[in-house]
Amino acid sequence: MVFNSSFMNFFRKKKTSKYPIAGKVAVITGASRGIGKAVAEALAERGAKVVIGDVLDTVGQTTTENINKRYGSHKHKVAVYQHTDVSKYRDLIQLFAVAEKEFGSVDIAILNAGTTKNMNALFTPLDDELEMAIYEVDVGGVVKGNKVAMLHMAEHGGVIVNTASMAGLMPDIYLNAYAACKHAVVGWTRSLAFVNKFAGIRVNAVCPGFVDTDMLNVPREGPNREPYADVAEVAPKTPMPVVVEAFLRCITDPSLAGDLLLALPDGVKKQPPYRPPESLTNKQMEERRVKYERELKAKDKAELAEAVKRFKATGR
Ligand SMILES: NC(=O)c1ccc[n+]([C@@H]2O[C@H](COP(=O)([O-])OP(=O)(O)OC[C@H]3O[C@@H](n4cnc5c(N)ncnc54)[C@H](O)[C@@H]3O)[C@@H](O)[C@H]2O)c1
The missing domain is CATH 1.10.287 (Helix Hairpins)
Incomplete structure (x- = not known):
């Protein structure tokens, strides 16, 4: 059988063409400030609608208003804020429902909310709730968020990006509980590569190095002094535009599924797949x-x- 060249080009183009951002609807957790906020702005700038879920309501509402002022019009908003504690299914279900109600779809989901509270858990009291609090947000928020997102994307496909960390690939003598959480996000994301094969949903993660956000604002002096603050202060930082580029590549590059992009001080790098x-x-x-x-x-x-x-x- 002979295929003409335009027929073959159609398939070649389809395989390599970028997933478009313009016109898509993105749900982003932990986007009141920091990395999430920068990604939300970048998506709105490229023509997406964004739905922000966070616990920092006043800050989140200001971020949302600013995005609307900059990229929307007074007839058409491009951003919406919804109070969301990512450790709760109830809140996540509501967040995605708001996206459907306001903008008619969910195409992109970015599970970015994270905390470092109790990041060093070696000698804290033996208390179930205290112990699991960081896992509820940093792992639960990603796993639960991914499950809700997949239900919304099942009929038309989509892209999920999880925020992991370089602490998800390396041991850390101080941030032990945080590193355990981020290793879980890495393991979960890699295990979900398969979802693309039966549902057309690509799940990837970004692993940033140190980024200058409020998360690094830990006390250097006084009774709550964190010795880690001295290291964080001088550590080479990943510029925010590099972090944003990693998220945009996870979304737009159709070849990425179950992949990790490292956002490093010298640019974005793809982590090679693990070979057993x-x-x-x-x-x-x-x-x-x-x-x-x-x-x-x-x-x-x-x-x-x-x-x-x-x-x-x-x-x-
Ligand atoms: N800053 C860094 O050096 C760095 C490095 C690697 C990975 N990360 C990861 O990047 C992500 C964003 O962090 P950031 O650096 O922008 O810090 P950040 O503290 O500025 O932002 C974290 C956001 O998550 C929100 N959040 C926390 N708990 C939440 C909850 N239960 N429900 C909903 N929202 C919640 C916060 O209110 C905040 O808006 C986190 O997952 C963090 O672990 C940060």
């Missing part, structure tokens, strides 16, 4: 894996359709 030691696998296992992936793809596809039905019927 050879002794962990063999030919027979690899052959079975092909069949397993085929089966899983069909199973996951059916389960996602079922989950969407349940969500529409019960809100859960």
Whole structure:
């Protein structure tokens, strides 16, 4: 069979063409300030509608107003704020519902909210709630946010970007609980590469190095002195435009799924995929894996359709 060149070009173009930002609707958590705010502004500048969810309401409302003043018109707003504690399904479900109600869709979800509260947990009191608080936000906020986002994207596809950290790839002798959380975000994101194959939803993560935001504002003096502050003060910083570029690439590059982009002081770099030691696998296992992936793809596809039905019927 002979295909003419314009027919072949259509497929070539489709494979490499960038995912467009203009006209898309993005939900962003933790965007009242810092990295989330910079990403929300960059998306609005490129023609997206943004829905910001945060616990810092006054700051978030000001950020939203400024985005509307700059990129909207008095007839058409381009940004909306919704109070959201990312550790709560109730709030996340509401946040995504607001995006559908205000702008008719959810195409991009950025699960960026994070905290360093109790980041060093080695010798804190043996208290269940205190122990898990950082995991509820830094891990729970990402996992729960991804699950709600996938239900909204199931019928038309989309892109999810999680904010991890370089602390998700390296040990840290001081930020032990924070590093554990960010390792979890990395593991979760890489494990979700498969979702693109059956649902057309790409899930990626950005791992920034040190970025000059309020998060680095830790006390250097007094009873609450954090010894880590001395290191953070002089550490090479990733400029905010580099961090934003990493998020935009995660969104627009159709070849990225289950990938990590490092936002480093000298630019954006793609983290190579993890290659397991050879002794962990063999030919027979690899052959079975092909069949397993085929089966899983069909199973996951059916389960996602079922989950969407349940969500529409019960809100859960
Ligand atoms: N600043 C850095 O050096 C750095 C480096 C690597 C990764 N990160 C990650 O980047 C993300 C953004 O941090 P940032 O540097 O902009 O700091 P930031 O403190 O300025 O921003 C964090 C935002 O998350 C919000 N937030 C916290 N808890 C929340 C909750 N329960 N529900 C909803 N929102 C909540 C805060 O109110 C704030 O607006 C975080 O996930 C952080 O871990 C930061």
